[in-house]
Amino acid sequence: DAGVTQSPTHLIKTRGQQVTLRCSPISGHKSVSWYQQVLGQGPQFIFQYYEKEERGRGNFPDRFSARQFPNYSSELNVNALLLGDSALYLCASIPGLAGGSYEQYFGPGTRLTVT
Amino acid sequence: AQTVTQSQPEMSVQEAETVTLSCTYDTSESNYYLFWYKQPPSRQMILVIRQEAYKQQNATENRFSVNFQKAAKSFSLKISDSQLGDTAMYFCAFMKHATGNQFYFGTGTSLTVIP
Numbered sequence: 598d599a600g601v602t603q604s605p606t607h608l609i610k611t612r613g614q615q616v617t618l619r620c621s622p623i624s625g626h627k628s629v630s631w632y633q634q635v636l637g638q639g640p641q642f643i644f645q646y647y648e649k650e651e652r653g654r655g656n657f658p659d660r661f662s663a664r665q666f667p668n669y670s671s672e673l674n675v676n677a678l679l680l681g682d683s684a685l686y687l688c689a690s691i692p693g694l695a696g697g698s699y700e701q702y703f704g705p706g707t708r709l710t711v712t
Numbered sequence: 713a714q715t716v717t718q719s720q721p722e723m724s725v726q727e728a729e730t731v732t733l734s735c736t737y738d739t740s741e742s743n744y745y746l747f748w749y750k751q752p753p754s755r756q757m758i759l760v761i762r763q764e765a766y767k768q769q770n771a772t773e774n775r776f777s778v779n780f781q782k783a784a785k786s787f788s789l790k791i792s793d794s795q796l797g798d799t800a801m802y803f804c805a806f807m808k809h810a811t812g813n814q815f816y817f818g819t820g821t822s823l824t825v826i827p
Contacts, residue, residue, distance in 0.1 A: 630814065630815075632815075632817075637819075638819055638820075639716075639718075639803050639805075639817030639818050639819050639820050640757075640803070640815070640817045641817070642814050642815060642816065645814050653814045655814075685755065687757065689757075689815075700759055700762065701757075701759070701815065703749075703756060703757035703758075704756075705754075705755060705756050706755055706756075
C-alpha cells in the first residue's frame with residue numbers, strides 16, 4: 598500500500614503570493630493533519646480534518662486555510678506569503694478518531710521557500 | 713496549553729553503546745499519550761515508540777524503551793545497542809486523548825551514532 602503522499606516536493610514562491618499544498622492519506626484513513634516545521638524546530642500543528650470537517654486548528658493566522666475532499670485527500674492553502682512561512686509542511690493521516698488509532702503516518706513533506 | 717521540552721539539542725553515542733534522550737512536558741490533562749518520533753535526514757517522520765499515560769508499565773520496542781515518570785512529567789527514550797541507522801532527529805510528542813492526531817512536538821534532539 599502507498600504511504601501518505603504530498604505534492605509538490607519543493608516549491609519556491611515570492612512574498613505576497615498564494616500557495617496550495619496537497620496531501621493524499623493512506624487508503625482507508627479518514628483524518629488528515631497538517632504541520633509546519635521551521636528549520637531547526639519541531640513540527641507545529643496547523644489543522645486537523647476528519648470526514649471533511651475541521652476538527653482542530655493550531656495557533657496560525659487566517660492566511661492559512663485547508664479543506665478535505667470526499668476521497669479524504671486534503672489541501673493546505675496559504676495566502677499573502679511571508680518570509681516566515683518558509684518551512685517544511687508535513688501531512689499526517691490516521692484511520693479515524695475512535696478506537697485508539699493514534700499512530701500518525703507522516704508524508705515526506707513539501708519544502709516551501711518564500712523569497 | 714501543552715508544552716514539550718527537549719533540553720538536549722545534540723547528542724552523540726558510540727556504536728553499540730546506550731544513550732538516553734530526555735523529554736519533559738507540561739499539561740493539566742489526565743488522559744493523554746506520549747510518543748517518540750525519528751526524523752532521518754530524508755525527513756520522513758517515523759514512529760519509534762508510544763506510551764499511554766494511564767499505563768504504568770514503560771513501553772518497549774526492541775532496542776528502544778522509555779522511562780515514563782507521570783508525576784514528574786518526564787518521558788525519556790533509551791536506545792540500546794546504538795546503530796548507525798539510528799542517526800536522526802528525535803522528537804518527543806504529546807497528544808491529548810480523543811483529539812485524534814493533534815500532536816504537540818518538542819524542538820528535537822539531533823543524535824549522531826559514531827562508528
